[in-house]
Amino acid sequence: xxxxxxxxxxxxxxxxxxxxxxxxxxxxxxxxxxGIATVVAVLLSALRLSPLPPVRLATLGLISLIRNTPLLIQxxxxxxxxxxxxxxxxxxxxxxxxxxxVLPGQVSLxxxxxxxxxxxxxxxxxxxxxxxxxAGLNAVAPGQREAAASQGxxxxxxxxxxxxxxxxxxxxxxVVGQYLNLxxxxxxxxxxxxxxxxxxxxxxESFNSHAFEAFAAATVLYLAIGFILERLLLARRKA
Amino acid sequence: MAAPPVIEFxxxxxxxxxxxxxxxxxxxxxxxxxxxxxxxxxxxxxTLIRMVNRLETPTRGEILVDGVSSTCARGEALRxxxxxxxxxxxxxxxxxxxxxxQNVTLALxxxxxxxxxxxxxxxxxxxxxxxxxxxAGSLPGQLSGGQQQRVAIARALATRPDLLLFDxxxxxxxxxxxxxxxxxxxxxxxxxxTLVVVTHEMGFARTVADRILFLxxxxxEEDAHPDAFFSAARSPRARQFLxxxxxxxxxxxx
Amino acid sequence: MGLDFxxxxxxxxxxxxxxxxxxETGGLLLTVLMALAAGCLSLALGIGLALASWLGPRxxxxxxxxxxxxxxxxxxxxxxxxxxxxxxxxxxxxxPGALSVILALAWFSSGAVLHATLAGLEALPRxxxxxxxxxxxxxxxxxxxxxxxxxxxxxxxSYVALFASMIKDTSLAFILNVPELTMTASQVNTRAxxxxxxxxxxxxxxxxxxxxxxSWAAHGLAVRLQPGQML
Numbered sequence: 001x002x003x004x005x006x007x008x009x010x011x012x013x014x015x016x017x018x019x020x021x022x023x024x025x026x027x028x029x030x031x032x033x034x035g036i037a038t039v040v041a042v043l044l045s046a047l048r049l050s051p052l053p054p055v056r057l058a059t060l061g062l063i064s065l066i067r068n069t070p071l072l073i074q075x076x077x078x079x080x081x082x083x084x085x086x087x088x089x090x091x092x093x094x095x096x097x098x099x100x101x102v103l104p105g106q107v108s109l110x111x112x113x114x115x116x117x118x119x120x121x122x123x124x125x126x127x128x129x130x131x132x133x134x135a136g137l138n139a140v141a142p143g144q145r146e147a148a149a150s151q152g153x154x155x156x157x158x159x160x161x162x163x164x165x166x167x168x169x170x171x172x173x174x175v176v177g178q179y180l181n182l183x184x185x186x187x188x189x190x191x192x193x194x195x196x197x198x199x200x201x202x203x204x205e206s207f208n209s210h211a212f213e214a215f216a217a218a219t220v221l222y223l224a225i226g227f228i229l230e231r232l233l234l235a236r237r238k239a
Numbered sequence: 240m241a242a243p244p245v246i247e248f249x250x251x252x253x254x255x256x257x258x259x260x261x262x263x264x265x266x267x268x269x270x271x272x273x274x275x276x277x278x279x280x281x282x283x284x285x286t287l288i289r290m291v292n293r294l295e296t297p298t299r300g301e302i303l304v305d306g307v308s309s310t311c312a313r314g315e316a317l318r319x320x321x322x323x324x325x326x327x328x329x330x331x332x333x334x335x336x337x338x339x340x341q342n343v344t345l346a347l348x349x350x351x352x353x354x355x356x357x358x359x360x361x362x363x364x365x366x367x368x369x370x371x372x373x374x375a376g377s378l379p380g381q382l383s384g385g386q387q388q389r390v391a392i393a394r395a396l397a398t399r400p401d402l403l404l405f406d407x408x409x410x411x412x413x414x415x416x417x418x419x420x421x422x423x424x425x426x427x428x429x430x431x432x433t434l435v436v437v438t439h440e441m442g443f444a445r446t447v448a449d450r451i452l453f454l455x456x457x458x459x460e461e462d463a464h465p466d467a468f469f470s471a472a473r474s475p476r477a478r479q480f481l482x483x484x485x486x487x488x489x490x491x492x493x
Numbered sequence: 494m495g496l497d498f499x500x501x502x503x504x505x506x507x508x509x510x511x512x513x514x515x516x517e518t519g520g521l522l523l524t525v526l527m528a529l530a531a532g533c534l535s536l537a538l539g540i541g542l543a544l545a546s547w548l549g550p551r552x553x554x555x556x557x558x559x560x561x562x563x564x565x566x567x568x569x570x571x572x573x574x575x576x577x578x579x580x581x582x583x584x585x586x587x588x589p590g591a592l593s594v595i596l597a598l599a600w601f602s603s604g605a606v607l608h609a610t611l612a613g614l615e616a617l618p619r620x621x622x623x624x625x626x627x628x629x630x631x632x633x634x635x636x637x638x639x640x641x642x643x644x645x646x647x648x649x650x651s652y653v654a655l656f657a658s659m660i661k662d663t664s665l666a667f668i669l670n671v672p673e674l675t676m677t678a679s680q681v682n683t684r685a686x687x688x689x690x691x692x693x694x695x696x697x698x699x700x701x702x703x704x705x706x707x708s709w710a711a712h713g714l715a716v717r718l719q720p721g722q723m724l
Binding site (some may be wrong): 141143144146147149150151152153154157161162165166169 | 292294317318319320321322324326328330332333334335336345346349350394398
Binding site (some may be wrong): 186 | 569570574579582661679693694696697701704
């Protein structure tokens with residue numbers, strides 16, 4: 001069982017550049033998708049509180065749809081179908097020349113892979129985030145809503161100033177867990193061609209067959225990002 | 240033309256499912272009056288005042304606040320109506336993640352559109368009025384029950400309402416803190432604000448109120464000046480209630 | 494929206510079972526078979542770990558939980574690649590893509606089974622265990638004869654929910670070109686070219702029906718299996 005391990009196969013030359021480029025893309029896509037997920041989660045929370053039954057039902061239906069289909073299928077749908085649905089002007093702008101939007105390794109932020117991945121992963125995690133927020137909201141005392149109503153606060157202000165801050169405190173651990181999950185799920189985007197860490201590890205493997213070293217490096221990178229992210233997010237928790 | 244009464248109840252009914260809690264109440268509350276609403280538990284007294292600012296909706300009938308129906312109001316109109324009605328809850332319901340000052344200024348900024356500076360000025364003034372100017376930066380969790388309820392009163396006062404509703408303001412307090420809250424409420428009577436207080440504190444009622452509404456099983460059984468109510472209540476249920484609540488040993492059986 | 498679903502009708506059998514009758518299992522059939530295989534393996538592994546935690550010394554539970562969480566700190570895709578590339582290198586045998594996915598899923602989910610099983614056991618009244626011990630049974634016998642059957646009431650819904658997750662995760666086999674449902678859909682798309690919306694929406698619908706159905710079954714079981722009822 002002799003395994004010749006040669007770290008120079010991944011830590012020098014082109015493979016190193018690919019790994020670093022993959023790291024940049026993973027970080028960028030995690031950031032973009034996190035932003036989208038947060039917005040989606042807040043919107044879904046607001047929609048679930050709507051006084052109109054059809055709105056609530058449609059929201060619950062959407063949530064059920066996203067939760068019960070694989071992320072990969074959703075990415076494929078957004079990749080093949082989503083781009084075509086965008087208005088013509090937006091498409092033209094996205095495929096134009098924007099030097100600022102190109103990450104190290106020639107990955108464009110507006111490439112279909114990146115856009116579909118950011119939106120697909122963002123929407124997916126946004127739904128799970130809204131579930132965690134819902135649990136947190138259910139733990140907020142009903143008197144809070146009444147106090148806000150008695151002061152004349154409207155639905156949006158009540159949600160954002162009173163309910164969500166308390167829901168977040170109630171559900172802080174699971175919410176952080178979802179963001180960590182998001183970072184790990186970006187690995188699935190390699191299947192639609194996004195050149196993030198996992199994609200680059202495969203690239204290295206097919207370049208010089210250093211499977212062990214390549215995937216070991218990828219594993220270390222994911223563990224490191226996860227560790228740092230967890231420390232950062234959990235350290236901010238107020239006593 | 241004379242100004243409309245602050246509150247007008249027009250044949251108000253309220254049922255929760257099959258349970259009828261308010262069975263036809265019609266009366267008016269005059270401007271500047273101090274009204275105590277009392278009665279046995281289940282008489283509907285909390286429900287009655289909660290319907291004034293639409294925390295509950297009447298099943299039948301209508302309630303007018305300053306001549307405007309709160310029963311039919313919706314959306315922006317309802318929100319504006321509510322800023323004119325201060326409400327103090329039994330459980331205080333302060334926002335736990337905000338300081339006392341922030342609790343007071345929130346509605347001023349978000350609903351009345353005041354700037355931060357204007358709102359802070361009002362907050363400092365009303366917190367001083369309830370004797371908690373030095374606690375403006377404290378979180379509710381750092382305050383005693385009595386202090387929290389006084390902040391809640393300040394919060395209700397901040398929007399300068401003409402009408403203040405109190406839903407058993409001292410029932411959730413330890414006995415030694417009841418006095419400080421009742422003192423604050425008593426001081427409000429000098430400002431000409433209309434006060435409607437649901438309470439069991441009969442000593443307070445006797446000395447501060449100028450009208451007692453005794454509710455039993457969803458109807459007004461007795462409506463009198465405190466002197467008349469305490470010495471010569473007419474309805475048997477009222478007399479029974481008074482003897483129970485004033486009995487020092489709670490020995491008066493049913 | 495102008496969707497034309499004839500491409501689905503023309504290929505319905507390919508979606509359902511791929512090239513099974515030509516010797517290569519595929520399509521929805523392969524998805525379900527992989528999920529079942531991975532499910533059984535992860536149940537066995539997870540319950541085994543739970544047994545070890547429950548019966549073993551206190552520190553063992555902490556160690557096993559830590560290890561289970563460690564596996565989950567790495568993306569599942571990477572675990573799949575590890576098994577696919579590393580096992581052949583170590584054992585000099587080639588591992589078919591489907592098997593890599595099954596093993597990776599089983600290993601990855603065993604942590605979730607461990608957590609769920611322990612939670613189900615902790616929820617049991619302490620008296621059950623004590624009654625068993627008092628009548629002379631060993632800890633192991635108490636576990637298998639008394640605790641596990643009782644806990645099954647709480648656990649079956651959790652396991653069914655995990656199985657639904659498993660069905661969704663088999664889609665990752667796409668990355669290794671394993672011809673399960675997602676790969677099958679992609680193949681049809683590559684052939685037909687102009688119907689990506691219809692193909693992938695249909696595929697999503699198939700997963701949705703399967704997983705939402707399982708989710709409802711889990712919920713129905715949770716409601717029906719009240720304490721005191723025989724399983």
